[in-house]
Amino acid sequence: MTDLAELGETIKAALPAAVSNASIAFGELTLTVDAAKIVEVVRFLRDDPRCRFISPIDVTAVDYPGRANRFDVVWHFLSPSLNTRIRLRAEASETTQVPSLIDLFPGVDWFEREAYDLYGVIFTGHPDMRRILTDYGFDGHPLRKDFPLSGFVEVRYDDDEKRVVYEPVRLNQEFRKFDFLSPWEGADYPLPGDEKRSE
Known part of the structure; x- marks a missing residue:
C-alpha cells in the first residue's frame, strides 16, 4: 500500500491549479478539486505511472442546501496496482455544469445519470443525460434535502x-x-394519573 500523504502531495504539486486540498480520512485520500478541471485531474490520475487509478467505483453527490454551492459531487476511483482508493470532491451549484468523464471512462455513464436523476447535477458532454431511476415525467430530484x-x-x-x-x-x-x-x-412533566405520586 502506498503512502497516502505523499501521494496527495505529488498530485497537488502536479496539478496546483486544479487540486486545492488533499486530506486523509478513513484510510482514503480525498482531493478537493475544481469542478471545471475534473477531466484534467482524472486523466492525470489514470495515466500517471505514480497513480494508475484505472477503475471508477462511483459518482454521486452530497446535498448541503445551506451553501451557495449546495452540492459536493464525489468520484471514487481504485488503483489496483497501488491497492489504493481515492475520493475526488468538487463543489457545484444547481446551475454548475460539471464536465462528464464518459470519454475517459465509459463506465461512468449510469453513475452520472443517477447523480443527475437523484440530485440534479448536470454533466456536460454526456451523450444521454436523462433520468435512470425515476419516471421521465418525475418532478424534482428525490435525494435533495428539500424534496418533500x-x-x-x-x-x-x-x-x-x-x-x-x-x-x-x-x-x-x-x-x-x-x-x-x-x-x-x-x-x-406529570402524566395523567400520576397526580398521586407527588403526594
Whole structure:
C-alpha cells in the first residue's frame, strides 16, 4: 500500500491549479478539486505511472442546501496496482455544469445519470443525460434535502384502466405528534394519573 500523504502531495504539486486540498480520512485520500478541471485531474490520475487509478467505483453527490454551492459531487476511483482508493470532491451549484468523464471512462455513464436523476447535477458532454431511476415525467430530484418526504404524486396500477395512473399525494390522516419517552426513564412533566405520586 502506498503512502497516502505523499501521494496527495505529488498530485497537488502536479496539478496546483486544479487540486486545492488533499486530506486523509478513513484510510482514503480525498482531493478537493475544481469542478471545471475534473477531466484534467482524472486523466492525470489514470495515466500517471505514480497513480494508475484505472477503475471508477462511483459518482454521486452530497446535498448541503445551506451553501451557495449546495452540492459536493464525489468520484471514487481504485488503483489496483497501488491497492489504493481515492475520493475526488468538487463543489457545484444547481446551475454548475460539471464536465462528464464518459470519454475517459465509459463506465461512468449510469453513475452520472443517477447523480443527475437523484440530485440534479448536470454533466456536460454526456451523450444521454436523462433520468435512470425515476419516471421521465418525475418532478424534482428525490435525494435533495428539500424534496418533500411524501413526494408530489403517487403512482398506482388501476385495474379498471389497465394502466399505471399518477395522482396527487393524499395524506389519509392528519399529522400526529408522538411522545417517544422511555417508560423506564420517566417524563419531566406529570402524566395523567400520576397526580398521586407527588403526594
